[in-house]
Amino acid sequence: MNTKFFLLLFIPVIITAGYSQNKINEQKATLVTKAGYMIEIPSISEQIASGEFKEATNIKKEYNPKRRDANLSVPGKGLPIGSDPLWQKQTKATKIKGKEPILTFEAASAYATPTDPTGAVGPNHFLNAWNSSFRIWDKEGNPLVSPASLGTIFPGETDGDPIVMYDPFADRFIVTQFTFLNGFLVAVSQGPDPVNSGWYTYYFPTNSFPDYPKFSLWSDGYYITSNKNSGSAGFSEVVYAIERDKMLIGDPDAQMIGFPLPNISTNGFYSPLGFNVNGPELPPPGNAPIVYMQDDSWFGVSQDHLKIWSINVDWDTPANSTISNPQIINTQPFDGLFDGGSFSNLPQPTGQDIDALQATIMYMAQYRRFSDHNAVVFNFVVDLDGSDDLAGIRWYELRQENDGDNWNIYQEGTYAQPEGHSAFSGNMCMDGQGNIGLAYTIVSNTKYPSLRYTGRYASDPLNIMTLAEESIAEGTSQDPASRYGDYSQMTIDPVDDLTFWSIGEYFTGGPRKNHVGVFKIAAELQNDVGIVSIDSPQDGSLTNAEEITITIRNFGINEQSDIPVYYKINDGLEVNEVFTGTIQSNTNQQFTFTTTGDFSEPGMEYHISAGTSMLADQNIENDTVSIIVTHLYSDDIGVTEISSPESGIYMSDEEAVSITVTNFGVAAQTDFPVSYFLNGGEAVTETVSGTVEPGSTLYYTFAQTADLSVIGDHELTVSTDLAGDLNTNNDYTTAIITNSLCQPELLCVQGVGLYEFHLGNIQNISGCDPGGYGDYTDLSTSLQQGSANDLTIATEYGDVFVTVWIDFNDNFYYEPDEIVVDNYIIAPGETGGNYAETISMLIPSIAPIGQHLMRAKSNYNAEVPADPCEETIFGETEDYTVEIILGTGAGDQQIENNDLILLNGGSNQFTMIYNPVATTETLILTVHNINGQTILRNRVPYNNGNYRFEFDMSYAQPGVYLLRLGSGNFGKIKRFYVK
Known part of the structure; x- marks a missing residue:
């Protein structure tokens, strides 16, 4: 390859973070540096002619595992409690018939996990990229070149996380990726034709790895955000500006300036965005905005809001460059936290749950100038109903009357897929008329990941997507991993400034697919x-x-x-x-x-x-x-939701009763009585002193708690008692709250119980346990991966069915794929007697190493129910602990014999301590509730000879939880109680 290589000797200038001498509301840049090198790369057509073109390789691997620093989410903290407050407004909105796509085509087929679909449209081309390749198309969806390795324009570099942009003000394409050498790689086409134009390829170094880089265009630079240094994002450089004017002419002295994001809060993984300019006009230089969402389920955030920072770069005197303290814009409550911050969230019909892409402003935040205002649109995923299984898209249009003014919310909505599937991975844009297009992925336990879109006209009622949903591509198979996306992208055709081009990921079997959908909202017919x-x-x-x-x-x-x-x-x-x-x-x-x-x-x-x-x-x-x-009644209120208590285990005699009251009438209501009845007992009546306006809701927690300490079902009925309320149909709400130990009460008399249980070091002769349940989790044995183990069970009656589960994923819930003995029948056809049978219990070769709970359950003359908590008449349940190991070497035994310590410091403030012998790698801590839901996930580093993590459970529901600390090589578990 004939390249021109400019190696630059540079010394990055690290600037101590501090407040500007001139403006207390500004902070200086913390990094000033220049490009590490600039290379001139021949055009793709030249490389094809010379034989130097590098074709894409389809390697089956996971690219760039998602990185999270300390997770600062707090289980149970934050609003809303229950449903998203804007959900129903979208659901009730009138839908306008949408328009089918103008064009759809498959743009990539790759085994990369995930593919990271990205693409941008220009006047004559569409260029898309994925991990770690790219391709160029005409605007009819015809390929102009074969899939190319990113190494074609970045020699020797194919690390991934690509981004493609088109700069309409310079008529150039930009392709980017990160490098594991710690930095950004940016290729700028030397002309408008990405096939026949050469490239200026730059490397800009960073002081640590810049994960998940996202690029945007502003008048005075290309701006970059990254998931970098989340623990120090408020005072070390995590957002950057690179010198656009010099890069467009291939100047090797192009500079990069880095900034912190003052007063930012994160939950470990985070992705803010710079505003990306669309339309015919650039903004004046300066005041480049960076936006991020702040969730009150995170530590240190008291109310859901947006933060917007403004960056002013001075390329002549870079040390004078500043970033503002953030403007704070309070929002309607949203729940952006899924499964305690884990990356496995949304169910699909088969396979594991997939990543909802939480804590991320989805790419891109699209900015546009109009004659009387400036506007930006962006979105992020939210939990619609508090279950962590149903996602929607919270989207915003912010407006600014004049350049440099504060931004304000013009409209704010939550889009929910109309058929009840999750909607997430949104990508959106605004056309030249102010119409908005929103594309996204849908998924559920009945729908494989598929690509859809909606939108709204500029003159439509605010805060809702009014266009009926249309399809881009229908998935027919599962995502084979939990990783999805990690992003999608929409751009606007610069020719008409009206046609949207979206690209996203879906599945039809085999490789992952990236599909393009092209659609228009604006008028096309003469008379309509x-x-x-x-x-x-x-x-x-x-x-x-x-x-x-x-x-x-x-x-x-x-x-x-x-x-x-x-x-x-x-x-x-x-x-x-x-x-x-x-x-x-x-x-x-x-x-x-x-x-x-x-x-x-x-x-x-x-x-x-x-x-x-x-x-x-x-x-x-x-x-x-x-x-x-x-026709509403004047006075009409009712209870629409019982938020707490929820069914659980080991529930107390002081459970808080929290409800949502809705005003269905036309008159505001205040000082009205509410009551609850527990198990048909006497009413507990209190007065709500707050005011609930027509059409609004109010959350209320009774001062008098409820006693749910007795094991079993409890009927809780809550009602409003408003004088003059003529509609009593909505006054009452009833819920069945189950206090369960997940310890089924069975009758093990007449010999149908697990009288003896022998497995490895577990030698338990228990007879018939009281109530048909035995907690033997203090008994444990070691079992090797891929081993066949003799399990001997003795009963005193025949036709006893036995099932054994091992909680391999440590989520406190026994699932069908965790069955290791499936309804084995002891002494079929026999009656009373002494029967001992040995069963070969196979441990999967990929079973996770470490401690796990194990449950054995019997049932007489019928199969053991699939639900391990379900009660039957005759049988018994016993719980044990097992340790899955690689082998019998000393290292494994050292790990096995260590104890995990969990301290309660009072007020449900917990400290986990683990003193290792054989590991120093960063471990993963998860906390699960009785329903198997992950409510906390965190990376815990080895420090000062042990692993230590403090976490707050004061907002969580009382009950029993399971903590796991470990990695892919081993794990430790501990049950604990929240009071």
């Missing part, structure tokens, strides 16, 4: 009108003469006048009138019918449909809209 909303009446106290107001949209290109419109209530007669005004292209007009409607019956639901009937309309699919309007 329709109703986008019925604006009034709305739910409320209604009369027999309510005005019907609709919004008519001109979806087409031609202006329209004298549009026939109609409405109908329930099965009544159609009312026809004419809108006599004029509606310009891509605009809306309201119209109020002269004929009113009767909505006078309290509590009644009314179905209203409205539409247009223009003869020249070229698209009738968007003509009509329907809504349901309810």
Whole structure:
């Protein structure tokens, strides 16, 4: 390869972090350096002609395991409690018929885990990249070159996490990746044609590894954020600006300036973003924004909010460059924490749960300038219902009236997939008319990962995605790993500034696939009108003469006048009138019918449909809209959710009772009584002193706790008792709360129990345990990976079925794939007697090394239920501990014999201490609740001779939890109690 190589002798200038001498609200840069080198790379076409072109290699491996420093989430902390507060607004929104994709095509097929799909559209090309390759296409979806290794433009470098951008203001493509040499690699095309133009390839060094780099375009530089140094992100450089003007001309002296993010909070893994400029106009230099979300489930964050920092670079005197302290924008509550911060979250039909991509502003944060404001749109994943299994997308449009002003929320919504699947991995953009496109991945236990999109017109009602969902690609197989994404991307076609190009990851068997979807929201037909909303009446106290107001949209290109419109209530007669005004292209007009409607019956639901009937309309699919309007009672409140207590084990006699009260009426309510009844007992009645406005909710916790200490089911009914409430249907909510030990009560009389249990060092002659349950977790034995072990069980009756589970994943829950003895029958057909049978119990060769709980369960004359907690009439359950080991060497025994110590310092503040003998690697700590849900996950480094971790369980529900500390080589477990 004929390259020009500029090796630069540079000395990075590390600047001590401190506040500016001039402005107390600013902090100086902490790093000033230059490019480590710049290489001129021949064009792809030249390399193909010379035989130097490097084709992509399809290696089957995991790229760049996700890195997390100390996880600072607090189990149980933060709002919302239960459902996302914006979820129902999206669910109830009127949907406008969307548009099918203009083009879709498969852009990559690779075994890389994950693929990291990225791509950008230019005037004549689409360039996409993945781990660790790229490809160039025309805009019809035809490939112009074979898949190329990233080493084609980065000689010897294929480490991954690529990003592709198109710079419309310079007409250049940019391809980037990180390097394990600690730094960023950036290739800038020397012209507009990525096939026939050469490349300026730069290396910019960093002082530590810059994981998960994300690039954006601003007028005075290319900006980079990274998941770097999360423990010191507030005072060491974690965001960077590189000198765009010099890079566009191949100047080897291009500089890089690094900044901290003052006052940032993270939960270990984090990904802020710089604003990326779209449209025909660059902003003035300076005030480059960086945005990140702050979740109140994290330590040190008291309210959900956004932080926005502004960077001002001075390329002439780089030491004068500054970053502001953040602007804080409070938001509606959101729950961005999944499974305690772990990377295995959302269920799919088969296989393991996949990564929801939490704590990440999804790529890109898209900025655009309009005549009277500046706007930016971005999104991140949220938990919709508190289960950690159902995800939605919290999205924002922020606006700024003038350059340099503070940013404000213009609209804020939570998008929920309409069929009940999770929606996550969002990528969004705004076109030149202000319409918004949002593409995303859907998944659930009935739907394989698939790619969909929605959107909204600029003039639509705020805070909702109004367009009906459309499909880009339908998945037909599972993600074979928990890693997904790690990102997706949407860009806007610079030719029309209206066409969205999205790329994301999905699965059809074999290699992972990256698929492109191209769609447009803006007008394409000459004549196309329709109703986008019925604006009034709305739910409320209604009369027999309510005005019907609709919004008519001109979806087409031609202006329209004298549009026939109609409405109908329930099965009544159609009312026809004419809108006599004029509606310009891509605009809306309201119209109020002269004929009113009767909505006078309290509590009644009314179905209203409205539409247009223009003869020249070229698209009738968007003509009509329907809504349901309810005549609300004046005074109507009710309990919509019992937030706590939840079913658990070892529940106490002082369980807090927390509820959500909703005002369904039209009058504000305050000082109203609420009551709860436990197991049909006397009412506990208290007065809610707060005010709940119409349509709003209020969280309330009773001062009087509930006694749920008795094992079994408890019926808890909660009600409101508002005087004058005429609708009692929503006053009461009942929940069955189960206090369980997961210790099934069985009858092991007449010999159907596990009278003897012999496995390795476990030699237990127990007879019939009281209540049919025996806790023998203090008894343990070692079992080798891949070994066949003799398990001897004795009973005193025949036809006894036995199942044994080992909790290999240490989530405090026995699952079907953890069965090691599956309904073995002892003495089939026999009755009373003494029967001892030896079963060969096979331990999988990939069984996780370390301590695990083991459960053995018997059932007479029928199979043991799949649910290990389910009670049957005759049988017995016994719990033990086993240690899975590699072999019998001394090193394994040293690990096995060490103890994990867990101290309760009071107020449910815990300290874990582990003194190792044979390991010093960083270990993973997880905490699980009785339902097997991960509520905390953290990396714990070896320090000063031991492993030590402090964690706060004061916000968690009382009950029993399981802690595991370990790695892929071993693990230790400990059960503990939260009071």
